[in-house]
Structures are given as C-alpha cells and as structure tokens.
Amino acid sequence: MFLLQVIFTLAQTDPLPSWNEGATKDAIISFVKDVSTEGSDKFVPKEYRIATFDNDGTLWCEKPLIQGLYVGYRVKKMAAKNPALRKKQPYKAILEGDKAYLHKLTEKDLVSLIIQTHTGTSEAEFDQDVREFFNTAKDHNGKAMHQLLYQPQLELLQFLRDNGFRVYICSGGTIEFVRAISQEYYGIPSEQVIGTRFKYLYKDSANINDLYRQPAIVSFNDKQEKPVNIRYHIGKRPILACGNEGGGGDIYMLRYSQGNTYPSLQLLVDHDDNERESAYAEKDNKSLNWAKKYGWQVISMKKDWKRIFPE
Amino acid sequence: MFLLQVIFTLAQTDPLPSWNEGATKDAIISFVKDVSTEGSDKFVPKEYRIATFDNDGTLWCEKPLIQGLYVGYRVKKMAAKNPALRKKQPYKAILEGDKAYLHKLTEKDLVSLIIQTHTGTSEAEFDQDVREFFNTAKDHNGKAMHQLLYQPQLELLQFLRDNGFRVYICSGGTIEFVRAISQEYYGIPSEQVIGTRFKYLYKDSANINDLYRQPAIVSFNDKQEKPVNIRYHIGKRPILACGNEGGGGDIYMLRYSQGNTYPSLQLLVDHDDNERESAYAEKDNKSLNWAKKYGWQVISMKKDWKRIFPE
Incomplete structure (x- = not known):
C-alpha cells in the first residue's frame, strides 16, 4: 500500500513543470533516470555525475549581457x-x-x-x-536581474541535484561576478563556479591579508579554454553539458563532455523565441551544425519552454 | 535509555586514536566541535567549513619527495x-x-x-x-607509497568530514599526480585537489577529443600562490589550514585562513622526529617563527603522534 502510494506520487510529480512535453524533455528525463538508477545499463556512480552549465544565454539571458x-x-x-x-x-x-x-x-x-x-x-x-x-539594477524593460533567469533551467538544476548530480557553472563571465549570486540565484556554491580569471597577487603584512586583483585576465573562459578549466577545476569530464548557440563559446565544452567514457548528454539552447526572449543566430551557424553532426539535443526556447522567465 | 547509550558510546570513541593526549589534540577537537555545534559561539555554517591541507610533509612524507x-x-x-x-x-x-x-x-x-x-x-x-x-614503487627502505602516509592525518581528515567539513588538498605537487591517488589514499575526490598546473591545449577533431599538456608550468602552487589558487578554486577562505615547516611553502595559506571572518585554526606540522621520520628545519626558521608570532598550533610529530605511518 505504502509503496504504491509513493509510486503514484512520483508519477504525478513533474520535475520539469516549465518544460513542454516532447522529445527534449523526454531525452533529459530518460538520461537523468538512466544514469542515476542502480542496475541500469547506463548507471553512472554518483561521484561521476557531474554537470556543467554555461551561464550567459544558458541559465539567464545574454541580451542584454x-x-x-x-x-x-x-x-x-x-x-x-x-x-x-x-x-x-x-x-x-x-x-x-x-x-x-x-x-x-x-x-x-x-x-x-x-x-x-x-x-x-x-x-x-x-x-x-x-x-x-x-x-x-534593472534592464531596459525595468526588470530586476533575478527576473532574467530562465525558469525551466532552474528546474533542471534542481532535478539534477535531486538525482545525485554535482552541478557546476562554467561561464565566460568573471568568476567573482558570478559567485556573488550563484548560491542565491542557482543554489550553486562558490566552489562549483568556473569562470574567467583575473591575475591575483596575495599580499600579507601586519595590516594586510588579502588578494589584489591585477589589471590582466589570465584565462578567458570561453571556447577551448572551457575544457581546460573544467580539467583544472574538476578533474573529470562532465556527463551532462549545457550551453547555447549565439557566440559559439560552448561547443568545445559539449565536445569534451561527449568524450566521456560514461554515457553523456549534450544540450544546446537555441535562441529562437523573438516574442518572449530574443531570436538570434551565429553567422556560420556552427553551434547548431555541430549539434546536428554530433547528435546533441537542441533546446528550442520557443517549442520546449512553457515559460521562460520566473513569475 | 537509548540516548544514554549513544552518549556513552560517543564518549568512549576517540576520533583521533593515533594522536597523543595533550594541548594539540585538545585544540583540534575543541575547534572542530565548536564550529560544528549549532548554538555554539563559534558555530560556522556547513558550507563555510572548508579545510585545506598541504600534501608533501603534511599528509605524507616529503623525504623522500x-x-x-x-x-x-x-x-x-x-x-x-x-x-x-x-x-x-x-x-x-x-x-x-x-x-x-x-x-x-x-x-x-x-x-x-x-x-x-x-x-x-x-x-x-x-x-x-x-x-x-x-x-x-618502493622507497629506499622498501616501503610502498601508501605506507608513507601519516596515519594521524588520515584520522584527522575523517574527523573533519564527520563534522561537516569539506576537505581540500592544496599541494605543491602537480595536480594530476596528486589526483591519481587522492580518492584512494585520502578519500578526497579530484575536484577537491588544488596543485601545480601545467599549461593545457584542448584539441578537437574527428579522431581527437583531448587535452594536451604543454611543456610549461602556469602556476607553481607554493607560497603566495596557494591563497591565489584557493581563491580561484574554492572562493572561500578555509577555516582550517594545515601545512608543515621545512620549505616555508605553507605560511601564506595559513595566514590567508587566519584572515577568515569566521573562527579559524592553523596547524603546522614540525618534522622533529628523527627516529620515526626525519628531523629537519628551515635555515631561517620562518614557519616556526610565524607559528609563534601568529598563534598557530604546532604539531610535534615526536610528541603529538602516537604513531606516524599506517601499520
């Protein structure tokens, strides 16, 4: 009786309520369930259930940046x-x-x-x-910054954590900027944020015990630098990587994830919703072409997302 | 009845059996209990209970390196x-x-x-x-590598984890070298290892999807570079930092920890046991002088450790 109740409750609870039903939602839910179910062909031990998400255009909007x-x-x-x-x-x-x-x-x-x-x-x-x-701060429409997060992605982050994933942000934004809100906005602690890094000097004396940011960027965390920094920071390839088309900055993170010896899933957000967000594309269409070539799951903001921003 | 039993069992269980009774052991146990007990003056929320340990000479021997x-x-x-x-x-x-x-x-x-x-x-x-x-591999005495770990420190790592700490290695050794054994030897996953970093290039083509180590070191994780890399990697100052005297490489990590706005503890291993390990000191005695000046807890291998290596 109790077991049946639990199964019934689980069946009723949609972990991704802001996602429309369809191939994308199915692919995500199947993958997460497969890798986290012991005995499954695709089971991945918890310590290897690593997910990396780009931030701008993937977890929140990038127009405006x-x-x-x-x-x-x-x-x-x-x-x-x-x-x-x-x-x-x-x-x-x-x-x-x-x-x-x-x-x-x-x-x-x-x-x-x-x-x-x-x-x-x-x-x-x-x-x-x-x-x-x-x-x-407000954007040009008078919206506060936390209203520019993508609601469906917030649900996806929680769904992953609920299934034993450790979720990282791997952003082109500078690391301290993203860390200032990563816990509050995304539930992601500072140690799970990878980003663009300034050069730092550590100074220590009787009155000073602090790091000083120098006017130089030592790693611009974009394109091929994303796998490099994931390697430094995590030391494991992610089994799920999610980026977006628009600047071509996430394709190597997705490729790196795809080289995992464990089953993996690559997700690419397509900015195709001019009514609710912005529609834009790369001149060479590289990210979407690679998605097709390598079998990545494209997330159409227009079709796959029931709503885009939090209420 | 049951509660009394639990209290009795706890009172009987020594979390650090290879440590001799005394001021050092007391200081460690008091600190860990204080910061992890809700309602205590020194309570630190779990997400800020970060500890960083040097590796060579701190968690395992460094003579031989x-x-x-x-x-x-x-x-x-x-x-x-x-x-x-x-x-x-x-x-x-x-x-x-x-x-x-x-x-x-x-x-x-x-x-x-x-x-x-x-x-x-x-x-x-x-x-x-x-x-x-x-x-x-064997050392000059025919000992296998895992026999060169410090048993008291393995107990300390476990005691910290049991009290909600997230424990990092912050080593002068190169990061992938330490990661190869960090889980097996110390129970520390790859994402909690900070170390010296080589330059990497990521290459992607039809047949290649990998990182290639270049003949250049981009960060030698020693001295002032330890706080810098802790900042990049964790984004929080540790509340407990443990290093060793001998090369002067850990003093800035300990100082950085001491700048925490939360209560913090600094531990410095003193290699003073020529019979069971090696006795050696810095020419300028800087680490031990700083320990005195800044009130760090010195761990005398001779006096504080009941045994040094695992059986």
Whole structure:
C-alpha cells in the first residue's frame, strides 16, 4: 500500500513543470533516470555525475549581457568620483548611450573596459559592489536581474541535484561576478563556479591579508579554454553539458563532455523565441551544425519552454 | 535509555586514536566541535567549513619527495626507450644515483626536469603511468607509497568530514599526480585537489577529443600562490589550514585562513622526529617563527603522534 502510494506520487510529480512535453524533455528525463538508477545499463556512480552549465544565454539571458550592465553601472560610479571620465572615450559613449560608437569597439577594447571597471578595489569591496548592483539594477524593460533567469533551467538544476548530480557553472563571465549570486540565484556554491580569471597577487603584512586583483585576465573562459578549466577545476569530464548557440563559446565544452567514457548528454539552447526572449543566430551557424553532426539535443526556447522567465 | 547509550558510546570513541593526549589534540577537537555545534559561539555554517591541507610533509612524507621518486621512475622508462639519455645530464646522474651532481641542480633545473618527465603523453596514458608507479614503487627502505602516509592525518581528515567539513588538498605537487591517488589514499575526490598546473591545449577533431599538456608550468602552487589558487578554486577562505615547516611553502595559506571572518585554526606540522621520520628545519626558521608570532598550533610529530605511518 505504502509503496504504491509513493509510486503514484512520483508519477504525478513533474520535475520539469516549465518544460513542454516532447522529445527534449523526454531525452533529459530518460538520461537523468538512466544514469542515476542502480542496475541500469547506463548507471553512472554518483561521484561521476557531474554537470556543467554555461551561464550567459544558458541559465539567464545574454541580451542584454548582465555583466555588460554591470560595466555601465561601474562606469557611472567611476565618473561620479572622477568627472574627467565624462569626456574620455569609451566612458563618454557609455554614459551618453552612444550606440554607434559602442558598436565599433573591438574585443580588445571590451576586455580593456572590463579590466578598467573590475579592478582597483579590494575583494570585499568588489563583492559588496556587485551585490549592490544585483539588488538595484534593472534592464531596459525595468526588470530586476533575478527576473532574467530562465525558469525551466532552474528546474533542471534542481532535478539534477535531486538525482545525485554535482552541478557546476562554467561561464565566460568573471568568476567573482558570478559567485556573488550563484548560491542565491542557482543554489550553486562558490566552489562549483568556473569562470574567467583575473591575475591575483596575495599580499600579507601586519595590516594586510588579502588578494589584489591585477589589471590582466589570465584565462578567458570561453571556447577551448572551457575544457581546460573544467580539467583544472574538476578533474573529470562532465556527463551532462549545457550551453547555447549565439557566440559559439560552448561547443568545445559539449565536445569534451561527449568524450566521456560514461554515457553523456549534450544540450544546446537555441535562441529562437523573438516574442518572449530574443531570436538570434551565429553567422556560420556552427553551434547548431555541430549539434546536428554530433547528435546533441537542441533546446528550442520557443517549442520546449512553457515559460521562460520566473513569475 | 537509548540516548544514554549513544552518549556513552560517543564518549568512549576517540576520533583521533593515533594522536597523543595533550594541548594539540585538545585544540583540534575543541575547534572542530565548536564550529560544528549549532548554538555554539563559534558555530560556522556547513558550507563555510572548508579545510585545506598541504600534501608533501603534511599528509605524507616529503623525504623522500614522492613526486621526486616518480621523476626517477619516468627517467628510467624514458631511457629504456631512448638509450642516448643514459649519457646526457641530468638523466645520467639520476640513473646512476650521482648524488653530488644532483645536489647541485638549481630550482630551474628541477622544474625543467619535471616538465621533461611529465609531458609528451596523453592524459589517459599519464594517469595510467602514475597509477602503475603508485602500485609498484618502493622507497629506499622498501616501503610502498601508501605506507608513507601519516596515519594521524588520515584520522584527522575523517574527523573533519564527520563534522561537516569539506576537505581540500592544496599541494605543491602537480595536480594530476596528486589526483591519481587522492580518492584512494585520502578519500578526497579530484575536484577537491588544488596543485601545480601545467599549461593545457584542448584539441578537437574527428579522431581527437583531448587535452594536451604543454611543456610549461602556469602556476607553481607554493607560497603566495596557494591563497591565489584557493581563491580561484574554492572562493572561500578555509577555516582550517594545515601545512608543515621545512620549505616555508605553507605560511601564506595559513595566514590567508587566519584572515577568515569566521573562527579559524592553523596547524603546522614540525618534522622533529628523527627516529620515526626525519628531523629537519628551515635555515631561517620562518614557519616556526610565524607559528609563534601568529598563534598557530604546532604539531610535534615526536610528541603529538602516537604513531606516524599506517601499520
């Protein structure tokens, strides 16, 4: 009697209520159940049930890029302290919203801008500043940052944890920026966040015992650098990796996962919903082409997600 | 009745049976109980109960240096394939046990030797080779590698885990070398090992999906680099850090831990037991001086450890 009740309850409980029924949802649920059921052909011991998720465009939106909003927030703060910046590019363009100028910035310009806005404070000050940003910032539609998370993915993270997975974020965003909200937004502790890293110096004296961020990025955690940092950080290939099309940055993480000797699943979020989010694609369509070539499961935001953002 | 039995059993069970009674053992047990008991003044939430341990000279012996033995093992293998090495220094000196020559090697020579012996294979081949070494190698006394672990420390690792700690190794040894045995020897999974890192390149094609170790070390995880890598890897300061005197390599890890806003404990193993292990000290005595200056708990191998190695 009791057992039947449990089975009945389980059958009634949908672990992914914001996902539409269909091949994608089926593939995810089957995979998770297979690898976590002892005796199954595809069973994977718990210590190898590792999942890695990209962040921008995969767990929350990337148009607008949230760390980009933070750059704007920092530039405003910096200009308030040092008004000369108002006349200096690219600060002037950012403060005035000069899109024509901003679109001409090269990747080198952008990296330099991230360095300028993300260094020069202690770690504790930086952390507090980022938290303040997350508590006050709004996007162009007036939405708070936590409203830009993808609700179906929050359910997927929980479903994985409920089945013995250890879930990591593997983001192109800088590591401390993501860590400031990883526990609160995703239930992912700081030690399970991999990201772009600044150079650090440790200083110790009678009054100082702290790390100081230097104006240099030592690892830009994108493309082929994602497998490298997963190797350093975890030392195991993930059995589930989830990224998104748009910048081509996640394809090597998915490939690396696919080289696992255990059964594995690769998921690629397709930004194809212009009504509820944004529709965009890569010029060469590489991520979607590789998904087809290598048999990755494509998540159509339009078809597979009942809703996109939290209520 | 049942509760009394449990209390009685707990009172009878010594979590650190290989530690002699005294101030060191008391300090460790009090600290661990304080930070893990809800309602205690010093209570630390579980997610912040992070401990970091150096490896060489802290969890296992460093005289001989086990990774040094592995270098010798590799050189023998390399010379078997390429006999020309027998006439080339420093390989010749290693193969012939020419101590006079070896003592003249600079740190740069040693790093170069590690690079030469630790690259040029795939990751899977390297891992298999290291495992073979651990299963077959003996030290100068004919002891197998797992017999060079410190038994009291194995008990401490378990005691910490039993009280909700997450325990990391933070080693000067290269990360994959330590990971090859971290689970089996210490119960510490690969994702909780921090170490010296080689440069990696990820290659992906129709036949290849792997990381390739390059002949360059990108982070030598010693001295000030330990706090830097703890920050990258964990994102939290440890509340317990344990190192050893001898090379001065752990003092910044202990200092970094001491900057925690939570209560913290610093432990420094003193190699003062020439009968059962080796007695040695730093020329400037820096680690022991800092221990005194900053109030770290010194572990005397001679006085505090009932036995040193496993039976």
